[in-house]
Amino acid sequence: MNPKSSLNARSIDVARLAGVSRSAVSRAFTEGAYVSGETRAKILKAATQLGYSPNAIARGLITRRSRMVGVVVADLSNPFYARVLEATCLKLQEAGLAPLMLSCRRSQDLDSLVPQLLAYQVDGVLIAASTLSSTLASQCARAGRPVVLINRYVNLDAVNAVTCDNVGGARAMADHLVQGGHKRIAFLAGLEDTSSSRDRERGFVGRLGELKVALFARESGNYTYADACSAVRRLLGRRLRPDALFCANDTMAIAAIDIARHEFGLEVPADLSVAGYDNIEAASWKGYDLTSVDQDVDRMTDAAVGLLQNGDKGGKPRHILVPARLEKRGSTRDVRAGAMRRA
Amino acid sequence: MNPKSSLNARSIDVARLAGVSRSAVSRAFTEGAYVSGETRAKILKAATQLGYSPNAIARGLITRRSRMVGVVVADLSNPFYARVLEATCLKLQEAGLAPLMLSCRRSQDLDSLVPQLLAYQVDGVLIAASTLSSTLASQCARAGRPVVLINRYVNLDAVNAVTCDNVGGARAMADHLVQGGHKRIAFLAGLEDTSSSRDRERGFVGRLGELKVALFARESGNYTYADACSAVRRLLGRRLRPDALFCANDTMAIAAIDIARHEFGLEVPADLSVAGYDNIEAASWKGYDLTSVDQDVDRMTDAAVGLLQNGDKGGKPRHILVPARLEKRGSTRDVRAGAMRRA
DNA sequence: CTTCTTTCTGCACACGTGTGCAAGACTGCA
DNA sequence: TGCAGTCTTGCACACGTGTGCAGAAAGAAG
Numbered sequence: 001m002n003p004k005s006s007l008n009a010r011s012i013d014v015a016r017l018a019g020v021s022r023s024a025v026s027r028a029f030t031e032g033a034y035v036s037g038e039t040r041a042k043i044l045k046a047a048t049q050l051g052y053s054p055n056a057i058a059r060g061l062i063t064r065r066s067r068m069v070g071v072v073v074a075d076l077s078n079p080f081y082a083r084v085l086e087a088t089c090l091k092l093q094e095a096g097l098a099p100l101m102l103s104c105r106r107s108q109d110l111d112s113l114v115p116q117l118l119a120y121q122v123d124g125v126l127i128a129a130s131t132l133s134s135t136l137a138s139q140c141a142r143a144g145r146p147v148v149l150i151n152r153y154v155n156l157d158a159v160n161a162v163t164c165d166n167v168g169g170a171r172a173m174a175d176h177l178v179q180g181g182h183k184r185i186a187f188l189a190g191l192e193d194t195s196s197s198r199d200r201e202r203g204f205v206g207r208l209g210e211l212k213v214a215l216f217a218r219e220s221g222n223y224t225y226a227d228a229c230s231a232v233r234r235l236l237g238r239r240l241r242p243d244a245l246f247c248a249n250d251t252m253a254i255a256a257i258d259i260a261r262h263e264f265g266l267e268v269p270a271d272l273s274v275a276g277y278d279n280i281e282a283a284s285w286k287g288y289d290l291t292s293v294d295q296d297v298d299r300m301t302d303a304a305v306g307l308l309q310n311g312d313k314g315g316k317p318r319h320i321l322v323p324a325r326l327e328k329r330g331s332t333r334d335v336r337a338g339a340m341r342r343a
Numbered sequence: 344m345n346p347k348s349s350l351n352a353r354s355i356d357v358a359r360l361a362g363v364s365r366s367a368v369s370r371a372f373t374e375g376a377y378v379s380g381e382t383r384a385k386i387l388k389a390a391t392q393l394g395y396s397p398n399a400i401a402r403g404l405i406t407r408r409s410r411m412v413g414v415v416v417a418d419l420s421n422p423f424y425a426r427v428l429e430a431t432c433l434k435l436q437e438a439g440l441a442p443l444m445l446s447c448r449r450s451q452d453l454d455s456l457v458p459q460l461l462a463y464q465v466d467g468v469l470i471a472a473s474t475l476s477s478t479l480a481s482q483c484a485r486a487g488r489p490v491v492l493i494n495r496y497v498n499l500d501a502v503n504a505v506t507c508d509n510v511g512g513a514r515a516m517a518d519h520l521v522q523g524g525h526k527r528i529a530f531l532a533g534l535e536d537t538s539s540s541r542d543r544e545r546g547f548v549g550r551l552g553e554l555k556v557a558l559f560a561r562e563s564g565n566y567t568y569a570d571a572c573s574a575v576r577r578l579l580g581r582r583l584r585p586d587a588l589f590c591a592n593d594t595m596a597i598a599a600i601d602i603a604r605h606e607f608g609l610e611v612p613a614d615l616s617v618a619g620y621d622n623i624e625a626a627s628w629k630g631y632d633l634t635s636v637d638q639d640v641d642r643m644t645d646a647a648v649g650l651l652q653n654g655d656k657g658g659k660p661r662h663i664l665v666p667a668r669l670e671k672r673g674s675t676r677d678v679r680a681g682a683m684r685r686a
Numbered sequence: 687c688t689t690c691t692t693t694c695t696g697c698a699c700a701c702g703t704g705t706g707c708a709a710g711a712c713t714g715c716a
Numbered sequence: 717t718g719c720a721g722t723c724t725t726g727c728a729c730a731c732g733t734g735t736g737c738a739g740a741a742a743g744a745a746g
Contacts, residue, residue, distance in 0.1 A: 008464075008486055010702060021726045026704055033705090034724055051482070056462040057403050058702035061731050066400060068463075071444070076429040077624060079422060086419040089446035093456070098463060101414070101444045103432035113436070119399045120411075120441060121351075139394070143351055225628065258629035281420060285568065286601035287630050353732060364696045369734055376735090377694055401732035404701050 009050035018046040029054050056098075060121060069308065070122040071099045072110065074129035078223070078251065080278040080295070084128050084150060087301040095305060097123070104129065111136055118143055124308045126150065146311025148304050151295075152195050153319055160307040161319045162300050166196055169293035169324030170203030173246055173275055174211065176291070176326060180333040182244035182273060184216040186235055188256065190223040190248035197223075197248045200277060204246055216242050221252040228252035232259040236266070243272060244332070250276035250283045250292055257288055257331065273332040289330035296322050352393035361389040372397050399441075403464060412651065413465040414442045415453065417472035421566070421594065423621040423638070427471050427493060430644040438648060440466070447472065454479055461486055467651045469493065489654025491647050494638075495538050496662055503650040504662045505643050509539055512636035512667030513546030516589055516618055517554065519634070519669060523676040525587035525616060527559040529578055531599065533566040533591035540566070540591045543620060547589055559585050564595040571595035575602040579609070586615060587675070593619035593626045593635055600631055600674065616675040632673035639665050 011025040018025070020039055027033035028043040035043075047053075060066035069092055076082050089099045102117055104110055110129075114136055117125065125140055128150040140147045141158035153161035177185055187204055190197035205215050219235055221228030228247065232255060235242060247253040253276030260266040260274070268274055276283060279294035303320045311317065328334060354368040361368070363382055370376035371386040378386075390396075403409035412435055419425050432442045445460050447453055453472075457479055460468065468483055471493040483490045484501035496504035520528055530547055533540035548558050562578055564571030571590065575598060578585060590596035596619030603609040603617070611617055619626060622637035646663045654660065671677060 012702085022703085023705080023726060024724090027725090030704075036724060039724085051485075053458060053462045054704095055404075055464060055702055057400055057409060057464045058731090059704070060400050061398075061404055061702080061733090062704045064731075068443070076419075076425040077422070079420070079425070082419040082422070082425040086446055089444055090448070093446065093459075098459075099444045099446075100411070101432055101442045103429055103436065103442075105433070115396060116436075116441075119396045121398060121400045142394075225624070254628065254630070262629045281568070282625060285597065286605045287597070355732085365733085366696060366735080367694090370695090373734075379694060382694085397734095398732055401701090402734075404703090404732080405734045407701075 008055070009047075009052040011052070011054065013050055014043060014046045014052045017050065018042045026054075064121075065123055066121045067096060068098045068100045068120060068122045070102060070114070070117040070120075070125040072102045072104060072114070072117075072125065072127040072129050074104050076103070078249075079280040079282065080249070080297075081128060083280075083297050084301060087297050088126060088128065088150075088304065091301055091305045095309070097305075099126075115139070118145065124148070124311065126304060126308060127152075146308055146317075148307045148311070150300060150304050154195070158317050160311055160317045162303045162307065163196070163199075163319070163321060164293075164295040164300065165321045165324045166199035167203035167206075169277065169295075169326070170200040170246075171207040172324065172326045173277075173293060174204050174207035174213075176328065176332065176334075177244045177246065177273065177275070178208070178211050178213055180244070180273060182333070183213075184240070184242045185213060185244045185246070186217040186219070186242035187215060188228060188231055188235075188245060188247040188252050189218065189220040190252070192220060200248050221247070221255070223249050223252065225251050225255045228255035229259055232256045233263065236260060236264050236272075241272070245272060245274050247274070247276045250278045250280045250290060252276065253290055253292070253331075254282060254288055257290070268331055269333045275332050279327050283327075283329070291329045291332040292327050294325045294327045296325070351398070352390075352395040354395070354397065356393055357386060357389045357395050360393065361385045369397075407464075408466055409464045410439060411441045411443045411463060411465045413445060413457070413460040413463075413468040415445045415447060415457070415460075415468065415470040415472050417447050419446070421592075422623040422625065423592070423640075424471060426623075426640050427644060430640050431469060431471065431493075431647065434644055434648045438652065440648075442469075458482070461488065467491070467654065469647060469651060470495075489651055489660075491650045491654070493643060493647050497538070501660055503647075503654055503660045505646045505650065506539070506542075506662070506664060507636075507638040507643065508664045508667045509542035510546035510549075512620065512638075512669070513543040513589075514550040515667070515669045516620075516636060517547050517550035517556075519671065519677075520587045520589065520616065520618070520675065521551070521554050521556055523587070523616060525676070526556075527583070527585045528556060528587045528589070529560040529562070529585035530558060531571060531574055531578075531588060531590040531595050532561065532563040533595070535563060543591050564590070564598070566592050566595065568594050568598045571598035572602050575599045576606065579603060579607050579615075584615070588615060588617050590617070590619045593621045593623045593633060595619065596633055596635070596674075597625060597631055600633070611674050612676045618675050622670050626670075626672070634672045634675040635670050637668045637670045639668070 012022050015022045015025045025043055027035045028040045073085050092099050124146045126148050137156045137159050147159050149161040151163055219231035221231040245256055253274050256274045257268050260272050266272050275291040277293045279292040283290040283292045299322045355365050358365045358368045368386055370378045371383045416428050435442050467489040469491050480499045480502050490502050492504040562574035564574040588599055596617050599617045600611050603615050609615050618634040620636045622635040626633040626635045642665045
């Protein structure tokens with residue numbers, strides 16, 4: 001056996017075996033190029049015989065399109081982001097794009113890590129994590145690489161964004177809780193500097209105002225279980241407790257239920273209704289049966305990949321809003337139960 | 344402004360601006376190459392001025408090392424794998440390697456997707472999901488790319504593996520449950536064709552045998568919440584119920600607790616002790632307080648990245664076993680409670 | 687001054703591929 | 717046969733970089 005064949009075969013090897021030129025091999029692997037069916041067959045046969053597949057690195061160098069997409073993600077311990085990442089990668093692969101992943105601990109890291117990503121000549125960047133600085137965005141824009149934010153947005157030119165309709169979802173939740181007959185409604189915010197938490201709070205409090213209900217209390221839990229536990233202890237330690245609590249994500253809502261039950265001996269939802277946001281898998285577990293706002297991850301990631309390819313063709317940056325859906329479960333009293341309790 | 348400068352700067356641009364040759368620029372960005380401090384300073388200044396960073400694609404083409412690593416992952420809805428992925432990526436990045444991600448739905452997909460990964464000339468492949476076929480392994484080996492499996496192993500040459508000491512962890516759990524005074528101990532298996540589930544079962548049943556305790560019952564839950572629910576219904580629907588249940592992962596253990604409490608009205612651990620494996624975050628939630636076997640994700644991913652770099656230098660394939668640690672919590676009766684109950 | 691060593695720099699080639707261009711082969715029509 | 721059009725193929729260049737090689741410059745030793 002030729003020693004060369006033990007390593008990766010090159011197009012020249014295939015060409016020699018098939019008795020054609022190297023260009024013919026290249027064209028046989030290119031959609032819509034001029035190759036006769038006969039030579040194409042010869043070439044493909046030789047290629048499989050040698051285990052040849054075109055070197056994507058060299059191809060990327062000459063075409064100036066790497067067919068790789070940078071995917072920036074943080075906090076995979078949040079199941080929602082894990083789901084987003086998985087769906088995103090599957091859709092990129094189906095579109096013939098390879099996800100080059102970048103995991104970052106804090107948003108600060110982003111500015112130092114994204115240049116490293118651009119060095120790999122990615123065709124675009126998908127950010128499913130934190131926000132990004134304006135210098136970074138302009139850097140990507142100058143390099144002609146579209147940027148798409150998922151679940152966050154930022155007021156910058158040349159930055160696309162896909163978010164759930166956080167305002168609408170939170171408004172629906174306000175309706176649901178007020179209809180349930182709750183009088184002392186509290187809100188538990190996520191990370192204060194994220195658009196998602198701010199939009200959810202704005203939609204929730206805004207709709208409460210329209211319904212002539214004042215927000216009873218507010219705390220912040222930084223989207224984490226541990227911080228949410230502390231915040232909920234403060235909320236439930238008051239002399240007059242809230243009777244409903246809307247949390248900016250499900251992880252915090254689950255923390256709230258745990259603290260309410262095990263540290264304050266409360267029944268959910270009889271003594272306290274609890275609701276969350278994201279509709280993660282744990283929300284449907286029988287132990288919590290959590291009312292939540294469902295984010296349509298499929299539509300969001302579809303839109304994100306679409307924007308990426310659109311931006312690749314020079315389209316203008318857009319912000320796509322995906323509708324939210326209220327998933328009512330057993331952790332909140334609904335209309336009838338509320339009426340019964342009042343009776 | 345030069346139109347060229349609006350796109351990515353090349354080394355030749357930096358060279359011209361600094362008044363040196365292109366080779367000097369290349370050497371200024373290479374560790375340990377002959378460049379005088381003076382010219383290096385000139386070059387770096389010109390580089391920052393143009394926003395230059397070396398094109399990793401072109402560099403990979405000439406050095407024949409892409410500095411990218413394929414990372415194959417499946418089932419990110421399992422928080423354990425999400426944690427593994429996050430830790431792996433962070434460590435690869437620290438080592439100057441870029442993770443090229445490949446998400447696959449079933450193990451069958453792997454054979455068709457990994458060649459696509461090899462086309463990108465990855466320096467190695469990390470598989471944190473399913474197993475891989477022997478043809479695939481030999482394909483990687485022939486291309487000189489080290490392969491490391493995480494949390495699974497397979498008896499093939501040229502395939503490295505890092506696993507938790509599943510046998511040891513399961514044995515410790517057997518000791519714990521027997522010491523707790525349990526008499527009717529059941530096991531809930533994961534996916535039947537995975538080495539992790541088989542090793543955990545082997546270790547658990549083996550140690551029970553040494554302690555002269557027969558396994559009371561066995562079911563399979565495919566590592567998922569839904570399938571575990573069905574399996575646990577069968578287990579608890581018997582006339583004589585188990586008094587302890589060891590599940591091959593935490594997700595199934597959580598399902599078991601939910602079913603026991605909400606469908607059978609049982610108390611955990613008074614009526615039924617439940618334990619899991621993985622020690623995911625939800626295991627520490629107050630609602631479950633689940634006894635589990637902790638897999639040291641840090642050490643496992645450290646070892647995996649180490650093996651990858653070792654294999655890159657031509658070292659022989661190895662199988663590394665990372666010790667497991669029993670994390671006792673409130674979902675299992677311990678020695679004293681067991682003694683009390685017997686009294 | 688000569689000779690040797692050390693440090694530095696530029697030339698030129700190589701990596702594996704896509705594609706414009708021109709020339710050849712073939713077909714259909716007059 | 718002559719001509720125009722369509723299809724097919726090979727040549728040669730380009731993408732942006734790393735690095736062996738040889739030569740230059742500078743200093744040290746004789």
